[in-house]
Amino acid sequence: MDKSIFKNPFFKANPITVLVLGICSALAVTVQLKGACVMALSVTVVTGFSSMLVSSIRNSIPNRVRIIVQLVIVAMFVILVDELLKAYAYDVSKQLSVYIGLIITNCIIMGRIEAFALGKKPFPSLVDGLANGMGYGMVLVIIAFIRELFGSGTLFGLQIIPQGWYMANGGFYENNGLVILPPMALIIVGGIIWVQRAIQKELQEE
Amino acid sequence: MKLNTNSNIYTIFYTTLLVVIVAGVLAFASTALKPKQQENIALEKMQSLLRTARLGEHASAQENKSEHIKALYSMHMTNDFVLNHEGKVIEGEAFEIDLKAQYNIIKQIAAAKTPEAAQALREQLQLPVFVCTIGEKVLNIFPCYGAGLWGPVWGYIAVEDDFETIYGAVFDHKGETPGLGAEIAHPSFYNRFVGKKLSKEGVFKSISIVKGGGQADNPNGVDAISGGTITSQSLEQAIAMWLNEYQPYFNIKRAAIGSDTCCGDEFCGEAHNNDQNGKEPCNGEGCGRKNENRNPEGHEHQTK
Numbered sequence: 259m260d261k262s263i264f265k266n267p268f269f270k271a272n273p274i275t276v277l278v279l280g281i282c283s284a285l286a287v288t289v290q291l292k293g294a295c296v297m298a299l300s301v302t303v304v305t306g307f308s309s310m311l312v313s314s315i316r317n318s319i320p321n322r323v324r325i326i327v328q329l330v331i332v333a334m335f336v337i338l339v340d341e342l343l344k345a346y347a348y349d350v351s352k353q354l355s356v357y358i359g360l361i362i363t364n365c366i367i368m369g370r371i372e373a374f375a376l377g378k379k380p381f382p383s384l385v386d387g388l389a390n391g392m393g394y395g396m397v398l399v400i401i402a403f404i405r406e407l408f409g410s411g412t413l414f415g416l417q418i419i420p421q422g423w424y425m426a427n428g429g430f431y432e433n434n435g436l437v438i439l440p441p442m443a444l445i446i447v448g449g450i451i452w453v454q455r456a457i458q459k460e461l462q463e464e
Numbered sequence: 465m466k467l468n469t470n471s472n473i474y475t476i477f478y479t480t481l482l483v484v485i486v487a488g489v490l491a492f493a494s495t496a497l498k499p500k501q502q503e504n505i506a507l508e509k510m511q512s513l514l515r516t517a518r519l520g521e522h523a524s525a526q527e528n529k530s531e532h533i534k535a536l537y538s539m540h541m542t543n544d545f546v547l548n549h550e551g552k553v554i555e556g557e558a559f560e561i562d563l564k565a566q567y568n569i570i571k572q573i574a575a576a577k578t579p580e581a582a583q584a585l586r587e588q589l590q591l592p593v594f595v596c597t598i599g600e601k602v603l604n605i606f607p608c609y610g611a612g613l614w615g616p617v618w619g620y621i622a623v624e625d626d627f628e629t630i631y632g633a634v635f636d637h638k639g640e641t642p643g644l645g646a647e648i649a650h651p652s653f654y655n656r657f658v659g660k661k662l663s664k665e666g667v668f669k670s671i672s673i674v675k676g677g678g679q680a681d682n683p684n685g686v687d688a689i690s691g692g693t694i695t696s697q698s699l700e701q702a703i704a705m706w707l708n709e710y711q712p713y714f715n716i717k718r719a720a721i722g723s724d725t726c727c728g729d730e731f732c733g734e735a736h737n738n739d740q741n742g743k744e745p746c747n748g749e750g751c752g753r754k755n756e757n758r759n760p761e762g763h764e765h766q767t768k
Contacts, residue, residue, distance in 0.1 A: 320475040327482060334486045338493055345497040348504040356639055435690070438644070 263386050267393035269458065274397040275451045276461065279365040284398055284447060285440040287357050291414050294402030296343070296350045298395025300358060302388055304335045305367045309387030313375040328371050329362070336362045366394055401446050409437035503530070509559070510537045516605050516622035516632040517596040521651075543595040549586040551713030558592035563609040563618055566590060570705055591709060596622065603631050604717075606710055610702025613694040615639040617648065617702060623662065626721065627714045630671070633657035635699060645695030656686040668711055670704035673697070
């Protein structure tokens with residue numbers, strides 16, 4: 259199997275920074291690292307398994323209703339993930355609230371199924387789905403790291419910026435309120451895209 | 465023979481089969497996971513109630529979180545009961561009361577056109593009260609529930625036995641904006657309520673949540689959340705609305721403190737149905753039901 263199926267989604271064809279898919283949730287769930295990690299994991303599981311399942315029944319799907327069939331399959335995995343989180347990771351599931359359910363609207367999943375899984379064998383589809391989920395998750399974690407550190411002074415809920423630095427305690431530091439708001443996430447995404455294109459010259463348009 | 469996957473019959477058959485299979489899988493998952501999910505919800509409620517009394521704050525760090533919370537709960541939550549609109553104890557299981565249904569009744573009371581209609585609605589109210597005992601301290605915990613910006617917000621407020629001072633509060637929400645309105649569920653917000661007063665010059669006054677309202681010399685206000693104005697206002701309304709319905713009970717208890725016949729010294733803490741018989745502890749309804757669970761050694765578990 260071609261190794262690039264696994265490698266591309268991380269850099270060359272990253273869903274967020276190159277394909278610009280899944281931006282919406284990247285803005286919504288990246289206030290805290292913990293939420294971003296669970297979201298990344300959930301999306302990875304859903305893209306991976308729905309790609310595999312669609313790929314394994316791809317020859318039997320009636321062409322006229324293929325989008326709705328894909329949607330039903332994706333929805334099934336999303337609901338399963340949601341129910342599992344509610345049962346075994348209740349705190350996180352509450353924190354992510356509606357965004358788990360909204361994974362179904364994440365363009366990455368339908369995009370990968372349409373572009374890849376419908377034409378390839380199940381195993382490469384699974385790898386492609388998982389890799390795309392991880393590529394998405396990687397960007398999510400980078401954004402959440404920046405936002406949680408500068409917005410709340412914590413990482414995974416642990417205080418990183420010393421309490422004594424804060425103005426309230428007589429220091430010089432204040433958390434940046436803008437970083438918590440979604441617009442800043444978009445600016446960070448822009449920054450990541452800039453850095454990536456500066457490194458990978460072949461991505462630069464003429 | 466090769467199937468024609470584009471024929472109408474095939475399409476209908478295929479989609480029907482697919483939907484039935486998916487529905488089956490989901491129904492199975494939902495049924496299998498339901499008990500676990502409901503346990504989580506009950507556990508969360510227990511934890512919220514304990515947190516108002518500033519207990520179990522480190523529960524998440526415990527190895528067995530659910531056991532830890534259950535143990536603390538049975539140790540400290542010595543009683544619970546349901547009140548009617550007059551502040552009298554009625555039949556019912558306080559833990560099982562659906563706050564949303566009560567909220568709808570309270571909302572209808574406010575919107576009722578005639579006083580009679582409001583009174584008829586008021587008689588349907590079932591108001592839960594939880595009693596928490598920490599050593600000599602008896603706390604009454606009252607719930608609140610209201611509509612936030614995106615979904616419901618709710619919480620519990622623990623009031624000391626002077627029925628005036630707030631000992632602690634906890635709030636939660638369904639889907640407020642993370643980082644903004646969602647901050648109401650964070651200790652840095654709800655700990656602002658500690659020590660605030662629910663009265664001004666002897667008259668009931670709820671807590672106002674306003675910008676710059678949290679000065680130490682203002683006993684009736686706390687600071688709102690910047691960027692979470694609507695959530696702050698909704699929460700303020702919810703607290704005022706609910707505590708207002710509890711006022712008959714507050715008045716009964718305050719009167720009892722005044723006449724010095726309350727058995728508060730014995731940290732009985734239940735409602736007396738207004739019929740205190742002298743100093744005998746636990747003479748009210750529903751009292752003693754849970755008191756045997758109380759473990760005196762548990763007092764060392766108080767949090768600092």
